[in-house]
Amino acid sequence: MLVSRIDPWSQTIRLLSSGFRRANVDAGTQLVPERATSCGFEATPDTSHxxxxxxxxxxxxxxxxxxIAWxxxxxxxYGAQVWRVANAKVSGTCVLSGQRIRRGNRIFHPQRSKPSPVNARAMILESALNALEPLQISPI
Structure with a gap:
């Protein structure tokens, strides 16, 4: 008898995730993001994990x-979470664009609070947000 090595819960989440389709039902098939937006500036991360x-x-x-809505x-x-701009203290991946973040890049991160939010280590490149909605500087 073959025993599946795939965690059933992880497989269920993958199958139910909106914005993704399965080309084949094989366990080795990768999920492929679809580039559709609904309202506002919604984006599906490029990272397949x-x-x-x-x-x-x-x-x-x-x-x-x-x-940010997370x-x-x-x-x-988090329906309305405040994120602040900073320089990245560690390398990582932009959750909005999937681009690599290097230490020192300008990023947005969740505002610190007590207790810390679950996504406290998440980062969004400032350039990725500017690509969605450029900062409007009003004349004085």
Whole structure:
């Protein structure tokens, strides 16, 4: 008898994730992101290991802060989370674009709070947000 090595819960989450389709039902088949947007500036991460994550820019509140909707079916939901601009302290991956982040790059990260948010280590490149909605500087 063959025993499946795939975690049933992970497989269920992958199959139910919206915005993804399966070309074949093989266990080795990769999920392929579809590039459709619904409302606002919704984006599906390019990293195939996060098919359950949806990140949306709600608004640019100031030049240093943005409000983000974070929907992760496996861990948390934040409907209106404030993110602040900073220089990346560690390398990582942009959850919005999938681009590599290097230490020192300008990024947005969730505002610190007590207790820390589940997505406290997440980062979005400032350039990825600017590509969605450029910062509007109003004349004085």
């Amino acid at each position: 996060l098919p359950h994550l949806k990140v949306s820019l709600i608004e640019r509140t100031t030049s240093l802060t943005v409000t 929907r992760d079916s496996t861990s948390c939901f």
